Amino acid sequence: MRITQNRRSWAWPYVLFMVLLVVLPLLLIGYYAFTDPQGGFTLRNFLQFFHKQEAINTFIYSLAIALITTIICLLLGYPAAYIMAMRSFRTPAVMAILFILPMWINFLLRTIATVELFHMFGLPLGEGALLFGMVYDFLPFMIYPIYNTLQKMDLSLIEAAKDLGARPKEVFTKVILPLSVPGIYSGIVMVFMPTVSTFAISELLTHNKITLFGSLIQRSFGEGGIAMWNYGAALSLIMLIIIGMTSFFGNNDTEDINR
Amino acid sequence: MGKSDYIIEVNHVSKQFEDGKYALNDVSLQVRKGEFVTILGPSGCGKTTLLRCIAGFQVASEGDILLNGEDVTETPPNERPVNTVFQKYALFPHLNVYENVAFGLKLKKVPSQEIERRVRKALKMVSMSDYEYRDVNSLSGGQQQRVAIARAIINEPEVLLLDEPLAALDRKMRADMQIELREMHQKLGITFIYVTHDQEEALTLSDRVVVMREGKIQQIGAPTDIYNEPCNCFVADFIGESNILDAVMIKDRLVHFCDQDFECVDAGFGEKAEVDVVIRPEDLYIWEVPADLEKGTKTLGEIAQMQADYDPEDRVPKGKFTRLYGEVRTCIFKGVHYEMTVMTDNGYELMVQDYHQFLPGTQVGMIVKPEDIQVMRKERLCNTFDGKVLKDNQVEFLGATWDLSDRVAERFEPGDEVEVEVDFNHVNLQDDEDEGTLQGEVYFILYKGDHYHLQVRTDDGDDLFVDTNDIWDDGDRVGIKIAPSWIRLYKKEVKS
Numbered sequence: 086m087r088i089t090q091n092r093r094s095w096a097w098p099y100v101l102f103m104v105l106l107v108v109l110p111l112l113l114i115g116y117y118a119f120t121d122p123q124g125g126f127t128l129r130n131f132l133q134f135f136h137k138q139e140a141i142n143t144f145i146y147s148l149a150i151a152l153i154t155t156i157i158c159l160l161l162g163y164p165a166a167y168i169m170a171m172r173s174f175r176t177p178a179v180m181a182i183l184f185i186l187p188m189w190i191n192f193l194l195r196t197i198a199t200v201e202l203f204h205m206f207g208l209p210l211g212e213g214a215l216l217f218g219m220v221y222d223f224l225p226f227m228i229y230p231i232y233n234t235l236q237k238m239d240l241s242l243i244e245a246a247k248d249l250g251a252r253p254k255e256v257f258t259k260v261i262l263p264l265s266v267p268g269i270y271s272g273i274v275m276v277f278m279p280t281v282s283t284f285a286i287s288e289l290l291t292h293n294k295i296t297l298f299g300s301l302i303q304r305s306f307g308e309g310g311i312a313m314w315n316y317g318a319a320l321s322l323i324m325l326i327i328i329g330m331t332s333f334f335g336n337n338d339t340e341d342i343n344r
Numbered sequence: 345m346g347k348s349d350y351i352i353e354v355n356h357v358s359k360q361f362e363d364g365k366y367a368l369n370d371v372s373l374q375v376r377k378g379e380f381v382t383i384l385g386p387s388g389c390g391k392t393t394l395l396r397c398i399a400g401f402q403v404a405s406e407g408d409i410l411l412n413g414e415d416v417t418e419t420p421p422n423e424r425p426v427n428t429v430f431q432k433y434a435l436f437p438h439l440n441v442y443e444n445v446a447f448g449l450k451l452k453k454v455p456s457q458e459i460e461r462r463v464r465k466a467l468k469m470v471s472m473s474d475y476e477y478r479d480v481n482s483l484s485g486g487q488q489q490r491v492a493i494a495r496a497i498i499n500e501p502e503v504l505l506l507d508e509p510l511a512a513l514d515r516k517m518r519a520d521m522q523i524e525l526r527e528m529h530q531k532l533g534i535t536f537i538y539v540t541h542d543q544e545e546a547l548t549l550s551d552r553v554v555v556m557r558e559g560k561i562q563q564i565g566a567p568t569d570i571y572n573e574p575c576n577c578f579v580a581d582f583i584g585e586s587n588i589l590d591a592v593m594i595k596d597r598l599v600h601f602c603d604q605d606f607e608c609v610d611a612g613f614g615e616k617a618e619v620d621v622v623i624r625p626e627d628l629y630i631w632e633v634p635a636d637l638e639k640g641t642k643t644l645g646e647i648a649q650m651q652a653d654y655d656p657e658d659r660v661p662k663g664k665f666t667r668l669y670g671e672v673r674t675c676i677f678k679g680v681h682y683e684m685t686v687m688t689d690n691g692y693e694l695m696v697q698d699y700h701q702f703l704p705g706t707q708v709g710m711i712v713k714p715e716d717i718q719v720m721r722k723e724r725l726c727n728t729f730d731g732k733v734l735k736d737n738q739v740e741f742l743g744a745t746w747d748l749s750d751r752v753a754e755r756f757e758p759g760d761e762v763e764v765e766v767d768f769n770h771v772n773l774q775d776d777e778d779e780g781t782l783q784g785e786v787y788f789i790l791y792k793g794d795h796y797h798l799q800v801r802t803d804d805g806d807d808l809f810v811d812t813n814d815i816w817d818d819g820d821r822v823g824i825k826i827a828p829s830w831i832r833l834y835k836k837e838v839k840s
Contacts, residue, residue: 241434244401247421248428249448249499259447263438 114325117318122311130319140301144323147298150287151280154219155227158276159269161220162227166268167261169228170235181232188225195222196286203290210292218290219280226279227272234268235261278328298324350374350410351502351535352398357407359393359559365805367393368404369559375503380529380536384546385556386582391539392507394556398537399428399505412502426503427496431511433488435480441467441491442476448499466494469528486517493528503535510545522548543583547571555579571624576720577790577797580622585683587625587694589793591719593617599719602793603690606666606712610719620720625683625697627716629660633669633707659700665711668694672706686710692793727771727808731764731833733757739764739833743804744782749828756833763834768797768811770830773822780823784808786816800824 284299305317352375359368383391396402400421408417470490547567555562574580591601596611670688731741737753788799798810
């Protein structure tokens with residue numbers, strides 16, 4: 086009894102951490118989003134967003150960029166993860182590390198390096214550079230979870246499929262692909278969510294020519310002064326809800342597959 | 345192309361792995377249509393590799409495999425008319441029971457009505473009719489096993505391969521499944537090839553048993569043949585309990601062991617040939633010798649003779665059999681019978697099974713019928729190695745350098761290629777690896793009644809055979825020493 090009590094006290098630092106750095110800020114965002122600069126309750130901040138065509142366009146554009154980035158990452162990342170995970174390709178473990186290695190380096194650094202690369206080859210910055218940079222930055226986050234699920238997959242399942250008459254293509258579509266869905270889902274979440282809210286990458290890679298939703302929030306807080314905090318908070322809340330919704334949908338899907 | 349009598353023919357198949365080790369070493373096996381063949385052996389003997397070569401998951405390095413007379417050595421598994429039941433079932437976790445069973449038929453684009461009919465039939469066959477839409481992960485081990493079998497047999501394969509399918513089930517469940525498998529085999533009429541390390545399972549299920557060890561087939565035969573007439577010590581030891589003893593064949597039908605001569609039924613070994621004999625513990629007849637020996641009126645032998653002649657239960661066969669006398673050392677109840685170890689008066693320990701209990705300390709007499717003595721040719725009489733004489737009275741073999749006695753060394757020149765002989769009982773094993781000239785691991789232990797016969801594998805993968813009274817365990821690391829005076833050298837015949 087006493088031991089459990091003691092153990093429970095171990096959680097306190099984390100509870101404190103969560104309250105101070107997660108719960109409190111969320112409450113503050115909520116507070117600012119529904120108040121005017123004088124502190125009175127209002128829905129004006131949200132109405133301002135929905136009435137401003139430019140803001141909505143930015144929001145949709147950000148979602149589209151994030152979606153395209155995610156799709157490209159998936160198309161590039163799945164084969165890479167597959168080749169690394171399947172022992173029949175005899176890829177050395179070094180290859181896995183090389184793919185994961187960029188994750189160890191701060192992505193601002195990588196983005197600045199990308200900008201320099203574009204300069205070096207005389208390529209224009211802009212939408213193309215933005216997509217390239219985002220894919221480059223987030224590809225490891227797609228590869229890693231897929232690689233993980235594929236690697237843990239029981240190889241006898243593949244043998245069982247072959248044994249039952251499946252040709253190599255059918256082994257992939259009927260066994261390997263369905264079984265790697267949890268990894269694909271994790272990869273999508275890990276790429277899509279951070280790309281929706283990204284701002285530094287877009288600013289660096291487009292010379293501030295393209296504004297993403299993340300930048301919009303950042304500017305509300307950074308440049309707009311305290312008067313814009315309420316609007317920024319409302320934008321943050323909208324994004325949070327959208328991201329939350331996608332992850333909820335995804336979660337239900339994976340559970341269905343596991344069941 | 346002539347029709348073959350055999351559904352499967354494995355011809356001189358070897359499988360070598362990248363590290364150079366042989367998983368299969370010149371294996372040949374013919375299986376008739378409808379047979380139930382079990383491949384039996386300890387783990388790492390190559391039995392699963394052989395099965396995987398037949399299934400097509402591995403390709404033999406040498407030799408070929410014929411299915412219905414057709415060479416399938418390199419045919420991919422999906423094009424072979426065989427199906428496998430995997431050791432850990434390998435059911436698809438993303439599909440339910442019905443979809444798992446239907447997997448093979450759907451690939452063949454069988455109409456869905458027929459699929460449904462056949463899935464129901466297959467599930468009925470394995471008594472899983474009400475589980476069609478259950479999630480496979482929610483099933484017990486035994487149920488998963490049944491689904492795995494249904495998934496394999498629904499494709500009506502010509503051969504069903506089973507890779508230790510019952511290994512993960514508990515004892516009672518295993519016994520039930522064995523009976524069901526046997527019945528299924530009779531009902532389906534297809535060929536079963538079954539891999540197991542469980543000798544009891546092999547003897548119960550099969551028409552024929554293939555005993556394997558270290559990538560080689562040791563013996564192929566009906567269960568009764570394998571049990572009653574093992575071809576070597578390994579098979580005798582691996583299958584059932586046995587007393588294995590060093591013996592000398594004095595002449596045809598007379599064999600000497602435990603310091604006594606015994607009549608036997610074997611012939612053709614020559615005179616004074618060193619052999620091994622196997623006596624199953626249930627083939628030793630045992631009776632109690634009364635404890636009133638102290639009275640001194642009769643000798644132990646006479647009393648035992650009396651006892652044997654007047655055995656009230658008539659359990660001990662009458663006749664002029666050679667008798668062994670001794671004292672019971674241990675007695676364990678084994679359910680149906682008791683298992684006793686008896687130390688004979690001349691120092692041999694024998695295992696005896698009997699329905700009657702003989703408590704430790706009891707003086708007993710024992711006989712064995714001639715037909716129950718199985719005589720086997722010895723695989724080797726002493727250790728022999730290829731060696732090379734070095735300078736300074738030394739010789740090199742097994743990758744190490746050994747000292748020679750002057751008496752031996754003076755007959756050879758440095759550089760001579762020689763054959764080295766060392767008797768089993770002159771190899772000295774040391775607890776401390778570093779004390780030995782060579783290091784190795786105890787690989788296989790055989791109890792020979794009054795000593796242990798060990799197979800020691802050196803770190804280079806060579807084998808030494810050692811007779812010792814010391815007790816070692818499988819896998820013990822040992823240092824190997826041989827006294828110079830026990831190393832015999834023979835000049836090699838120079839090949840022209």
